Amino acid sequence: MHSNKKITEFNMLIVGTGGQGQITLLQVLAEAALIENLDFKSSELHGLSQRGGSVEVHIRFGKQIYSPMVSAGKADLILGLEMQESLMAANFAGLKTNFLVNKYIVPIPLQKNLSEKELLNQLKRIGKDVFLVPATEICQKELGTNVVAGIYLISLASFKKLIPIRPDSILKAMKKIIPEKYLELNLKALNLALNQ
Amino acid sequence: MFENILQNKTEKKVILLGNEAIIRGALEVGVDFVSTYPGTPASEIGDIFFKLSQSKDYKGYFEFSTNEKVALEAGIGASFSGLKTLVAMKNFGANVALDALIPFVYTGSKGPTVILVADDPSCHSSAQSEENSRGLAYLAHIPILEPSDPQECKDFVKLAFQISEKFKIPVIIRTTTRVAHQRALVKLEKIKIGRAAGFFKKDPKKFVTLPPRVLEMKKELLEKIEKIREFSEKSEINRRINRGRVSISSKVGIITSGVSYLYVMEVLKEFNLKLPLLKLGFFYPLSEKKIQNFIKNLKKVLIAEELEPYLEKEVERLAKEVNCKLEIIGKKLLPEVGELRPEIVASAIAKFTNDKLKIENFALQNFCKTKTWESDKLKIPRRSPRLCPGCPYWLVISAIKKVLRHGSGQAVKDVIFGGEIGCYMLFGTLAVNMQDYLSCMGSSVGIAHGIQKATGQKLITFVGDSSFFHSGIPALINTVFNKSNPLIIILENQTTAMTGHQPHPGAPVFPNGIKIENIVQACGVKHFKVIDPINQKEFVDTVKSFLEKPEVSVIISRRPCIQIKK
Ligand code: SF4
Numbered sequence: 001m002h003s004n005k006k007i008t009e010f011n012m013l014i015v016g017t018g019g020q021g022q023i024t025l026l027q028v029l030a031e032a033a034l035i036e037n038l039d040f041k042s043s044e045l046h047g048l049s050q051r052g053g054s055v056e057v058h059i060r061f062g063k064q065i066y067s068p069m070v071s072a073g074k075a076d077l078i079l080g081l082e083m084q085e086s087l088m089a090a091n092f093a094g095l096k097t098n099f100l101v102n103k104y105i106v107p108i109p110l111q112k113n114l115s116e117k118e119l120l121n122q123l124k125r126i127g128k129d130v131f132l133v134p135a136t137e138i139c140q141k142e143l144g145t146n147v148v149a150g151i152y153l154i155s156l157a158s159f160k161k162l163i164p165i166r167p168d169s170i171l172k173a174m175k176k177i178i179p180e181k182y183l184e185l186n187l188k189a190l191n192l193a194l195n196q
Numbered sequence: 197m198f199e200n201i202l203q204n205k206t207e208k209k210v211i212l213l214g215n216e217a218i219i220r221g222a223l224e225v226g227v228d229f230v231s232t233y234p235g236t237p238a239s240e241i242g243d244i245f246f247k248l249s250q251s252k253d254y255k256g257y258f259e260f261s262t263n264e265k266v267a268l269e270a271g272i273g274a275s276f277s278g279l280k281t282l283v284a285m286k287n288f289g290a291n292v293a294l295d296a297l298i299p300f301v302y303t304g305s306k307g308p309t310v311i312l313v314a315d316d317p318s319c320h321s322s323a324q325s326e327e328n329s330r331g332l333a334y335l336a337h338i339p340i341l342e343p344s345d346p347q348e349c350k351d352f353v354k355l356a357f358q359i360s361e362k363f364k365i366p367v368i369i370r371t372t373t374r375v376a377h378q379r380a381l382v383k384l385e386k387i388k389i390g391r392a393a394g395f396f397k398k399d400p401k402k403f404v405t406l407p408p409r410v411l412e413m414k415k416e417l418l419e420k421i422e423k424i425r426e427f428s429e430k431s432e433i434n435r436r437i438n439r440g441r442v443s444i445s446s447k448v449g450i451i452t453s454g455v456s457y458l459y460v461m462e463v464l465k466e467f468n469l470k471l472p473l474l475k476l477g478f479f480y481p482l483s484e485k486k487i488q489n490f491i492k493n494l495k496k497v498l499i500a501e502e503l504e505p506y507l508e509k510e511v512e513r514l515a516k517e518v519n520c521k522l523e524i525i526g527k528k529l530l531p532e533v534g535e536l537r538p539e540i541v542a543s544a545i546a547k548f549t550n551d552k553l554k555i556e557n558f559a560l561q562n563f564c565k566t567k568t569w570e571s572d573k574l575k576i577p578r579r580s581p582r583l584c585p586g587c588p589y590w591l592v593i594s595a596i597k598k599v600l601r602h603g604s605g606q607a608v609k610d611v612i613f614g615g616e617i618g619c620y621m622l623f624g625t626l627a628v629n630m631q632d633y634l635s636c637m638g639s640s641v642g643i644a645h646g647i648q649k650a651t652g653q654k655l656i657t658f659v660g661d662s663s664f665f666h667s668g669i670p671a672l673i674n675t676v677f678n679k680s681n682p683l684i685i686i687l688e689n690q691t692t693a694m695t696g697h698q699p700h701p702g703a704p705v706f707p708n709g710i711k712i713e714n715i716v717q718a719c720g721v722k723h724f725k726v727i728d729p730i731n732q733k734e735f736v737d738t739v740k741s742f743l744e745k746p747e748v749s750v751i752i753s754r755r756p757c758i759q760i761k762k
Contacts, residue, residue, distance in 0.1 A: 017579060030211045030379055040211060041345070041458075042379040045320050046236050046696070051619065053581035067462035068345075068378040068455070071538040088576055110627060111577035 007038065007164045009062035011070040014150070015054070015089045016081030017106050022057045024177065025079075025150045031173035032165045033061040043068035054085055061165075077162055078127070081150055082106050083119045090126050099127040100157050102149055103134040131162070139189060148189035155193035167194070201244065208384050214376040215240040217346035218312060218369065221353030222282045226388030228307070229274035230258045231267040233666065234695035235286030236321035237376040238314035242284060243696060257392035260698055263637075263666040264289030268296045268311070275300075275309040275366070276403055277394030280357065284312040287327040288636060292667065298336045299405045300366055302413040304420070306402075307394065308360035310353060311338075315372045317502050317535035323621055324636050326533065328503040329370055333480030337417055339424055340368045340479040341433070342454040346380045348433075352477065355433065363424055365417075370479065372502065374455045374535065425481035433477025434486050440470040448549060449490060451511060452500040453479065459541035460500050466542070469549065476507070484514055492518040498548045499526035502536050583622050588689060588755035591729035593628055596656065598732070599739045607654050608743060612647060614640035614657030619694045619757075620687055623658065630656075638667025644682040645675045654743060655682040661712060662692040662700040669715060675748040676720045683742045684750045686712055689757040697760055704756075716750050723749035730755065 012029075014022050026042055033040040043058040058070045073094035080086025080101040093099070101123065107113050114122075123130045133156065135149040151174070157163040158170050171190060178186050200210045201220050212220060219241055222230070232242040242260055249258035257274070261267035264285040271283035285293065290313045297311070313329045316322040333340045339359060343352040349371065356367040405413060428434060439461070452460045453476040464471060474490045476483065491497055491511065499508040508526035515522045529544035530536065583589055603609055615623055615631035616639055624631035633643060640657040648655055659668045664686050675682065692698040701710045716724045723745050729735050735751070742749035 018581065026379070027211075034209070034211055034381070040380060043374055044377050044379075045373070046239065046377060051581040051584065051622070051694075052579075054579045064465070065380075066458040066465065067538045068374055068380070068458065069538055071462075071542065073539070084576065084579070088579075108577045108579050109582070113577060 007062050009065065010060065010077075010164055011075050012059045012077040012079065012163065013070055013075055013089055013092055014057045014059065014079045014081065015085040016102075016150075017085060018052045018055050020055070020081045021147065021150045022055050022081070025154055026057050026059060027177045028151070028170065028173045029059055029061075029154065029163075029165070031176050032169040035169045035172055036165060038062060039065045041065045041068040054088060056085075056089065077157065079153055079157060081153070083116065083123075084108065084114060087114070087119055087122055087126075090122075093126045095128065097127050098162055099123050099130040100153060100162055101130065101132050102136055102153060103132050104136040104149070131160075138192065142192055143185065143188055145185070148186055151186045152189040152193050155190040156196060159194055159196070202248075202387070203384065204387050206385050209381045210384060211379050212346045212350075212382045213240065214343070214346045214349045214371060214378050216244065217349035217382050218284075218353050218371075219244050220382065220384065220387075221350035222310070222357075223387045224350070224385050225308075225354050225357045226280060226390040227282050228256050228279035228390035228392050228394070229271065229281045230256065230284070231261050231270045231274075231281075232259075232284040233261055233264045233267050233289055234692050234698040235264075235289050235314070236695050237316055237371070237373045238284050238286045238289075238312060239695040239698070241312065242698060246698070253389075255389055255391040260700070262701060264293040265296050268293040268300070271309060271311070272296060272300050274392075274394060275305040275307045277307065277396045279307040279392060279394040280390055281305075281307055281309040282312065283309070285314070286322070287313055287315045287329045288322070288324060289313075290329055290332060291327075292637075294332075294335070297332070297338070297366075301336050301338045302405055302410060302417055303403055304364040304417075305360055305366045306364065308357045309366040310356045310360060311366055311368045312353075313368050313370050314376050315370060315503075317372055320373050323617060323634060326503065328506070329368075330479050330504075330506050332368065337421055338366060338368050339421075339481065340370050341477055342370050342479050343375055343477070344453075344455055344457045344475075345375065345378060346382045348477070349375065350382055352433065355431075359424065359427065363420055363427075365420055365424070370454075372455055372535070378455075421481050425484070428478040428481055428483045429485050431478065431483070434483040435475055436486075436490060437473040437475055438470075439464045439473065440468070446470075446472055447493075447495040448497070449473065449494050450498045450500055450545070451476065451487065451490065451507065453477070453507065454502065456500045456502055456536050456541065459536055459538045460545070462538050463542045463545050467545070469545070471549070479506070482510055487511060487514050488518045491515055491522055494519065494522060496523040496525060496548070498529070498545065499524065500530065500536070500541060500544070501526065504532060580625060581622060582625060582627065583619060584758060586758045587619070588729060588753070588757065589620055589623075589687060591732065591755065592685065592687065592735070592753050593623070593630065595729060595732050595735040596630065596739060598736050599743075603740070603743075611654045611656055611743070612644075614644045614655060614682070616640040616659055616663055617694075618660035618663055618687070620658050620660060637663050638671060641668055641671035641675060641682065641684055644684075645671065645678065645680045648680040648682055649678070656685060656739075656743075657682050658685050658687055660693075661686060661688040661690065661702055664712065665701050665710075669719070672716070672721070672748070672750075673719050679747070681746055681748050683739065683745075684748065686716075686750060686752045688712060688752050688754045690754075691757050691760050693757045693759065697757065712752050716752070721750050722747055724752065725750075726752040726754050728755050729753050
């Protein structure tokens with residue numbers, strides 16, 4: 001096993017709406033952190049909040065991790081599966097926070113929604129760097145389905161070193177976590193990210 | 197995930213959810229009998245045992261009971277018959293089970309028995325209240341352990357079984373959402389397979405609670421609690437932790453438990469603070485001597501606990517005997533409403549230690565950008581949960597809206613809607629706007645009866661099929677017996693949808709499941725009909741005609757939840 005000496009602590013959130021697969025992404029990252037011999041903690045919500053509401057998952061790994069929740073202002077990375085949800089996570093962003101955001105909006109019914117441009121402008125003011133990636137669109141176009149947009153994004157984050165976890169650890173973790181029948185599709189999403 | 201919980205390698209570390217670690221702990225002691233009623237944040241416990249019980253290698257017994265009281269009663273029966281027993285529920289379930297719980301602590305357990313109760317500070321997946329189940333300790337004299345993380349979930353469950361075995365008393369493990377739904381590394385030990393092969397040996401002196409014996413039992417119970425307190429004084433799960441080289445003369449310290457402990461440790465690490473800490477695994481009976489030893493030379497102590505200040509009050513009481521000048525700070529700096537978060541604990545500790553420099557640093561590092569952001573006050577719309585597109589309930593809503601639109605007379609337009617716990621709580625959202633009151637499970641019908649008796653107004657009340665089995669039936673009988681006339685719509689979606697689609701007694705997975713219409717008929721309801729709400733006209737006409745009835749009426753709206761896994 002390799003030990004990842006460099007990171008003392010990495011704080012991240014995955015945000016989106018219910019049903020975007022946050023828990024699977026969390027499990028893959030957890031397993032990958034375990035492969036890299038890192039301490040790991042996470043926090044997630046179940047139940048009614050998953051019924052189309054906002055879903056916010058906290059992930060922390062490093063040398064020694066106590067709290068399962070990221071402190072306000074302390075996220076290293078906010079991975080947004082949806083643009084409005086990414087902005088909602090703003091209170092976890094501070095001076096060092098990067099945003100990796102899916103260019104994808106799920107409209108909120110009966111309310112005034114923010115436009116893509118407004119959202120991006122706000123995100124840019126809050127975060128250190130903002131990477132807007134049309135993951136849903138790319139996956140739909142290249143793979144014929146957008147359910148793997150999240151896997152595409154965490155793979156991309158790993159390749160671009162936005163997450164201090166190696167792509168091969170993510171790959172190994174996927175093989176362990178993702179059910180056999182969906183694995184091929186998910187591996188394709190990972191390869192797609194590699195070729196970006 | 198399933199594989200992780202079950203693998204029989206020892207000394208291996210795997211990542212488990214708090215609830216999974218609880219299951220693993222129960223499997224490592226060889227639990228024989230498990231019963232539950234689903235409730236988030238405890239639901240996975242039932243889900244996984246249910247799956248497990250369907251494999252032929254599993255020799256233990258599992259059931260989804262009709263409600264938590266029945267689940268506990270089943271567990272009591274198993275315990276009286278000598279089995280290792282686990283009963284799991286969320287906090288509100290413990291209220292339902294309370295009537296059975298208190299006498300069970302009096303009689304004590306025979307087979308060791310652990311009761312898992314999951315609280316939900318901040319009400320992430322709870323409607324009716326922000327309950328702190330620690331209060332059960334005072335009401336029932338039942339030992340309560342509070343784990344902080346998944347490793348402790350497993351360890352404490354095992355310890356709880358030991359305590360129960362040794363002292364013949366049921367023990368509560370109390371978790372909260374951030375413990376139950378926390379993932380972390382857990383070290384596995386060997387699994388023992390339990391089996392449901394008990395024997396009930398008659399012993400009325402032990403099992404029959406009746407005066408005057410019941411008062412003797414109470415006396416024995418209180419003596420038992422003092423013995424467990426001695427055990428608690430020696431137990432490693434209540435321990436002083438010195439982070440870094442804490443000077444022995446340190447005049448400030450922190451007492452904490454549950455998930456708050458993790459936030460405190462995180463802050464001490466982050467600020468590099470060297471303070472003595474007392475971590476309590478037992479909430480009841482409390483290690484009074486350990487606490488007194490810890491506080492006797494301090495000037496100030498911070499009590500870092502979520503919700504109501506139970507620990508703070510206990511420390512105030514204990515300080516009177518050993519250090520009456522001690523400054524005890526808790527709810528002065530920490531909220532009583534809503535869960536704690538690491539930054540809330542950070543700011544409390546910063547104020548508590550008067551470390552100005554560190555406070556400023558902390559704010560600079562963390563909040564600077566956030567603050568400018570907040571000052572922008574850009575309105576982000578809130579995304580609230582809603583019924584799935586294609587949910588059968590939309591059909592019910594649409595039919596009722598039609599009745600309201602075309603209904604004759606003000607009484608129909610002003611009809612009162614009774615809501616209760618399930619996906620259909622979302623009838624309260626703006627888009628639907630059909631929920632005029634909401635309380636606990638089974639209450640929509642009971643409250644409707646009261647309103648009707650008090651006012652004579654017209655009511656439509658909703659109750660899910662799982663809720664109906666859980667606690668709706670006595671209320672239905674009451675409307676018949678005491679003669680009121682709400683229209684009760686039983687939303688039969690054939691599952692317990694909100695908590696993750698667990699089966700209930702009428703669910704199609706059970707051949708010969710119980711038919712709700714048979715119950716309704718047997719209760720003496722004259723006007724009732726089973727309707728698939730896809731038949732809008734029939735539904736609309738029935739609602740109209742039932743609203744005119746002088747007696748209670750029932751529509752069983754039968755159409756399965758679209759999310760049930762085939
Ligand atoms: S889970 Fe089922 S019952 Fe609940 S909102 Fe969705 S379709 Fe309706």
